[in-house]
Amino acid sequence: MQIGNKNFDLTNQILIMGILNVTPDSFSDGGKFNNLDASLKQVEKMIADGADLIDLGGESTRPGHTQISDAEEIERIVPMIEAIQKRFDIPISIDTYKGAVGAAALQAGADMVNDIWGFKYDPTLADVTARYQVPCVLMHNRSNQNYQNLMSDINSDLQESIDIALTAGISKDAIILDPGIGFAKDYAQNMETMHHLEALQDLGYPILLGTSRKGFIGLTLDLPVTERVEGTVATTVIGIMKGASIIRVHDVRENKRAAQMTLGILKGAPWTNSI
Secondary structure: OEEOOEEOOOOOOOEEEEEEEOOOOOOOOOOOOOOHHHHHHHHHHHHHHOOOEEEEEOOOOOOOOOOOOHHHHHHHHHHHHHHHHHHOOOOEEEEOOOHHHHHHHHHHOOOEEEEOOOOOOOOHHHHHHHHHOOOEEEEOOOOOOOOOOHHHHHHHHHHHHHHHHHHHOOOHHHEEEEOOOOOOOOHHHHHHHHHOHHHHHHHOOOEEEOOOOOHHHHHHHOOOHHHOHHHHHHHHHHHHHOOEEEEEEOOHHHHHHHHHHHHHHHHOOOOOOOO
């Protein structure tokens, strides 16, 4: 898949997408990187740690978040996109569900759209994505947790997003799916989605997994958000084993190493028994 100026093999490669939130209120790192210098240092660190992509968000989407205006979100993300592009050679994904914000980000040089509503909140974002001919991540989300059959319903909901994308003119080979861990799912539903993640492969698209530091990890381990690295790594390994090819995380180095080891085992990487 072509993302920016990079061509990735999502069959034989695991991509690590580093999270950069330029917000004051994100659940894990709110306020840490909402100035240009701090953000650029974090991007530099994530690249050094092995990030393949940067996912830039200008509005917190944590549970109970307060929506901000398009203008405020654009004001946060556009200078950051321009600065990252100027200093680094890494594709940038824009994490937004708003058409106007997506258009401003892509105009500024972003290379991918990552929509937590799968083009259902603002279908104009699909038109914008098609116009700029960039890949998109369609995440599963809905306004309730009323499922008849969890995995079947997730696939059905995602198929609706896929249909919106295809109708807008987005190429089939430019679509990535995200099961939406932590969105419209309670603890048991998040765990079940992880357990049966391979069911998403029935739809025939690459899978992105975003579990980093999320609440279901904290509930399982009884740990605060600052101590969920190992739990996240466990979900990364399980996710790759069940078909995920893009892993979206805050802690790039640890998850990169876990991903490389997991892929090496799955693909039978060369090894020696020399000491």
